[in-house]
Every structure is written in structure tokens, then in C-alpha cells.
Amino acid sequence: xxxxxxxxxxxxxxxxxxxxxxxxxLRNIASPSVYEKGGYIFTEGLExxxxxxxxxxxxxxxxAAPDGREQILHIMGPGEHFAEVAMFSGSRYPAxxxxxxxxxxxxxxxxxxxALMRSDPALCWSMLGSMARRLREFASIIEGxxxxxxxxxxxxxxxxxxxxxxxxxxxLDVSKTLLAGLLGASRETISRALAKLADSGFIRLxxxxxxxxxxxxxxxxxxxxEKLGK
Amino acid sequence: xxxxxxxxxxxxxxxxxxxxxxxxxLRNIASPSVYEKGGYIFTEGLExxxxxxxxxxxxxxxxAAPDGREQILHIMGPGEHFAEVAMFSGSRYPAxxxxxxxxxxxxxxxxxxxALMRSDPALCWSMLGSMARRLREFASIIEGxxxxxxxxxxxxxxxxxxxxxxxxxxxLDVSKTLLAGLLGASRETISRALAKLADSGFIRLxxxxxxxxxxxxxxxxxxxxEKLGK
DNA sequence: CGGAAGATTGATCAGTTTCAAGCTCCGTGG
DNA sequence: CCACGGAGCTTGAAACTGATCAATCTTCCG
Numbered sequence: 001x002x003x004x005x006x007x008x009x010x011x012x013x014x015x016x017x018x019x020x021x022x023x024x025x026l027r028n029i030a031s032p033s034v035y036e037k038g039g040y041i042f043t044e045g046l047e048x049x050x051x052x053x054x055x056x057x058x059x060x061x062x063x064a065a066p067d068g069r070e071q072i073l074h075i076m077g078p079g080e081h082f083a084e085v086a087m088f089s090g091s092r093y094p095a096x097x098x099x100x101x102x103x104x105x106x107x108x109x110x111x112x113x114x115a116l117m118r119s120d121p122a123l124c125w126s127m128l129g130s131m132a133r134r135l136r137e138f139a140s141i142i143e144g145x146x147x148x149x150x151x152x153x154x155x156x157x158x159x160x161x162x163x164x165x166x167x168x169x170x171x172l173d174v175s176k177t178l179l180a181g182l183l184g185a186s187r188e189t190i191s192r193a194l195a196k197l198a199d200s201g202f203i204r205l206x207x208x209x210x211x212x213x214x215x216x217x218x219x220x221x222x223x224x225x226e227k228l229g230k
Numbered sequence: 231x232x233x234x235x236x237x238x239x240x241x242x243x244x245x246x247x248x249x250x251x252x253x254x255x256l257r258n259i260a261s262p263s264v265y266e267k268g269g270y271i272f273t274e275g276l277e278x279x280x281x282x283x284x285x286x287x288x289x290x291x292x293x294a295a296p297d298g299r300e301q302i303l304h305i306m307g308p309g310e311h312f313a314e315v316a317m318f319s320g321s322r323y324p325a326x327x328x329x330x331x332x333x334x335x336x337x338x339x340x341x342x343x344x345a346l347m348r349s350d351p352a353l354c355w356s357m358l359g360s361m362a363r364r365l366r367e368f369a370s371i372i373e374g375x376x377x378x379x380x381x382x383x384x385x386x387x388x389x390x391x392x393x394x395x396x397x398x399x400x401x402l403d404v405s406k407t408l409l410a411g412l413l414g415a416s417r418e419t420i421s422r423a424l425a426k427l428a429d430s431g432f433i434r435l436x437x438x439x440x441x442x443x444x445x446x447x448x449x450x451x452x453x454x455x456e457k458l459g460k
Numbered sequence: 461c462g463g464a465a466g467a468t469t470g471a472t473c474a475g476t477t478t479c480a481a482g483c484t485c486c487g488t489g490g
Numbered sequence: 491c492c493a494c495g496g497a498g499c500t501t502g503a504a505a506c507t508g509a510t511c512a513a514t515c516t517t518c519c520g
Contacts, residue, residue, distance in 0.1 A: 065378070119351060129319055132320075145376060406498075
């Protein structure tokens with residue numbers, strides 16, 4: 001388990017390969033701060049001054065439409081970093097970042113970090129790895145949005161979330177509103193889709209909690225091998 | 231203008247910062263080949279053995295559904311590289327790559343290139359830059375797919391394509407089928423949307439050619455400030 | 461306990477897909 | 491040189507997925 005409380009900087013996976021003196025330099029430029037639930041860390045189009053690492057809590061990175069609808073690109077948890085893109089291309093944040101709960105965030109100003117990275121292939125490599133992973137994720141979000149319908153996306157999400165939460169048939173604790181933003185659908189549609197999944201015995205709903213009852217069935221749904229009846 | 235015919239390797243933007251000896255090493259590991267129109271360079275899930283640069287022609291990177299529908303993630307032209315992601319994360323290609331026209335492609339095997347990059351921060355940096363750009367692109371594709379409807383996406387595409395093709399009111403040469411794959415819609419829907427745009431005087435259609443007549447109007451559409459009437 | 465935020469459910473609507481039929485352009489072979 | 495055939499495109503009608511609106515209900519938390 002990640003312990004970001006004791007030595008937050010050293011525990012960040014991105015900096016795993018860094019030497020003692022490098023970590024020291026990182027500590028010197030880092031500036032921690034706390035955001036309340038619902039607080040914006042930055043908004044799209046704002047001049048980018050550095051990048052961020054989550055020490056505690058969760059942050060959603062999202063695009064917003066004028067009418068209030070939103071699409072979540074990623075939910076960042078402890079140890080994850082965001083807004084790196086702004087360091088390597090363009091100078092403005094390409095999306096919004098908001099704390100989902102009270103969150104401790106560490107900010108690294110652009111210039112010193114760039115200097116550090118430019119001289120350290122290992123650090124670059126580490127960054128390349130996480131950006132590559134994110135590219136894969138984005139590609140699969142895009143795929144989902146055009147090539148698969150909501151039930152399939154939902155099933156995928158549930159399985160993935162369950163897997164990263166532990167065993168086979170796990171219970172998750174997610175708000176439906178969040179799911180809607182994540183899957184590119186409206187709250188109402190998510191509600192209906194979950195109700196159908198529960199009707200068909202794939203899952204069980206207990207308030208905000210979702211219990212997975214039939215992983216195999218969900219998997220078939222996710223792959224589009226099967227469809228949800230009326 | 232990029233001249234990839236004379237010295238293809240040196241002309242690749244990704245390798246712009248490389249020294250003479252590095253370029254020499256790159257030349258030694260590069261293996262060029264030619265693909266006919268419609269030829270697969272790789273398919274999703276295949277074991278990844280290296281990455282590719284387009285020397286000539288065009289390549290589409292896309293996800294495919296079992297029923298034949300597809301979503302294009304990117305169209306690569308001369309000087310652009312693809313499948314880098316497979317070098318830094320995972321070991322399988324995350325999508326399909328097909329030549330859109332007869333194409334000359336340069337292949338770089340994984341291991342020697344990784345070795346080269348690990349020791350060269352400038353090269354890493356260059357790669358970070360292009361991956362960051364792609365992340366931005368993907369984020370905006372995702373945004374478009376959920377937050378904007380087809381006419382807006384189409385207008386954006388036309389403006390962007392026109393811009394990268396030259397002046398204000400330019401003519402583009404695109405197949406509608408390709409547009410459909412790019413914008414996450416069916417061929418028929420694209421056809422109808424273009425017809426409407428032409429009716430309203432935003433563009434003029436001449437076979438495969440699209441002439442932009444009213445960039446301001448398209449811009450308003452793209453931003454969602456205006457809508458396309460019946 | 462009260463209020464606000466989140467969730468459900470039903471009815472209706474809009475955007476897009478799908479199916480189907482026919483068209484146009486273009487290269488090829490007779 | 492023309493006819494044939496195919497690929498790509500267009501257009502219409504019907505079907506569907508998901509969005510929106512609206513009313514009601516539940517949950518949670520101060």
C-alpha cells in the first residue's frame with residue numbers, strides 16, 4: 001500500500017527511480033495544498049504553470065459542455081499525477097480538474113521540473129510509461145463511445161472496477177452521477193441500465209453499493225456477445 | 231517541406247535532436263518496407279515488436295468492431311510515427327494499422343531503440359512531446375463524441391483540415407467513408423450532414439472535394455453557438 | 461427534523477443507425 | 491469505344507438508443 005503520508009514525494013511511483021539528491025530537489029520545488037470537495041484545481045484553457053500529484057483523496061479530470069454535461073477523462077487517486085501534458089505540449093490546461101473529496105495535492109512548478117527531467121532519462125522513461133498507459137486508456141474510451149453501447153461499457157467498467165478493488169464478485173461504492181460522467185451517458189440512463197442489470201441477475205444494488213453476482217455474464221455483455229433483453 | 235526520400239531517417243521530426251552517430255545507429259536498425267493500399271501493418275492484440283514511421287503515403291490507426299464498424303484514432307502521414315505506445319506499456323498493439331494508399335514504412339525494432347532512448351534525454355523529450363500532443367487530440371475526440379453532435383464535430387474537422395491544408399477557404403479531398411470513421415458516425419449520416427451544410431451555404435460539394443465557403447459560420451457551428459436547421 | 465443532493469421512473473423527443481434501393485463515377489476488358 | 495461491374499455515395503423510411511423533462515422518492519447530513 002502506498003504511504004504518501006510519511007514521505008509523499010518519495011512514495012510517488014513516477015519518481016520511483018529517482019536518486020536521493022533528485023528526491024531532495026523534488027522536495028524543494030514541491031508545494032502541497034488542500035482542496036475541499038468540489039474545489040477546482042484548474043479549469044480548461046487556464047495558463048499551465050506546472051503539474052500535480054494526488055497525495056490524498058480523488059480528483060476528476062473532465063471536459064465540460066456549456067449546458068453543464070460533462071465527460072470524465074480520468075479519476076486520479078493517491079500517487080497519480082495529472083496535467084503533465086501541459087508541460088510537454090501547449091501551455092494551457094486541456095481540461096478541468098476538480099477534487100471529488102477533500103484532497104491533498106502536490107504541485108510541481110514547470111521550469112525546475114522540466115530541467116530535472118531533461119537531464120534524467122530514467123525519469124523521462126517513467127513519464128513515458130505513464131503517458132503510454134493513459135493513451136491506451138483514452139483509445140479504449142474512444143472505442144467504447146462509438147463502437148459499443150451503454151450496457152457493454154457499463155459491464156466493462158464494473159468488471160474493471162471490481163478487479164482493481166480485489167476479487168471476483170466484489171462490491172463497489174460509486175455514485176451514479178459519477179458513472180454517468182465516466183461512461184458518457186446521462187444519470188437517468190445509467191440508472192435504468194443498472195436496474196436492468198439487476199433485474200437480469202448480473203448485479204445487486206444496495207444504495208450506492210453495487211455487488212457483482214455474475215462476472216461471466218457481465219463479461220459476455222462487455223464483449224458484445226450477448227445483449228440485454230427488454 | 232519534409233523530404234523523406236533522400237535521407238528518410240534524418241528527416242523524421244522525432245529524431246530532429248539526434249547527433250550524427252545516433253542517426254547512424256538508427257539507420258542501422260531501421261528496416262523499411264512497402265505496403266499496398268488496404269494492407270495491414272499490424273492488427274490489434276498482435277505481439278508488438280517495435281514501432282513505425284511513415285516515410286510515404288498514409289496509414290490509418292483504428293479500432294474495429296466485430297460487425298465491421300470502425301473508429302479511426304489517427305491518420306498518420308509522412309514523418310509521423312505510430313505504435314510507440316507498445317514500447318512503453320503493454321506488449322501488444324492496442325489497435326489496427328492499415329495503409330490507406332501505397333505506403334513506405336520504416337520499422338524500428340523495440341530493443342535497440344529502447345536502449346538508444348534510455349540513454350538520450352533529448353530523444354525521450356521529443357517522444358514525450360509527441361505523446362502529449364496525441365493525448366490532447368484523444369481528449370478532444372472523447373469530448374466531441376459525448377459532448378457535441380455530429381454537425382459540430384464535422385464543422386471542427388473541416389476547419390482544422392482546411393487550416394492544415396493552407397488558407398481560409400480551401401478545398402479538401404476526403405472520402406466520406408473515411409470521414410465517417412474519423413468522426414464516429416455512419417457513412418449515411420455523414421452524407422446527410424454534408425448535404426445540409428451545403429444547403430445552408432457553409433460549404434460546396436464537388437465529388438470528393440469539399441470547398442469551404444463560410445468559415446465563420448462553420449466556426450459558430452463547431453462551438454455549438456448555432457445549430458443546423460431542418 | 462428538515463433540507464438538499466442524489467436517484468428513480470415514466471413519457472416524450474431527437475439524433476443517429478440500419479436497411480434497402482438506386483445512383484454516379486471510373487477503370488477495365490471485350 | 492462502349493458496356494459492364496464495382497466501389498463509393500445518396501436518399502428515404504423505419505427502428506433504436508439515449509437524452510430530456512418532469513414529478514416523485516430516498517438518502518444523507520447538518
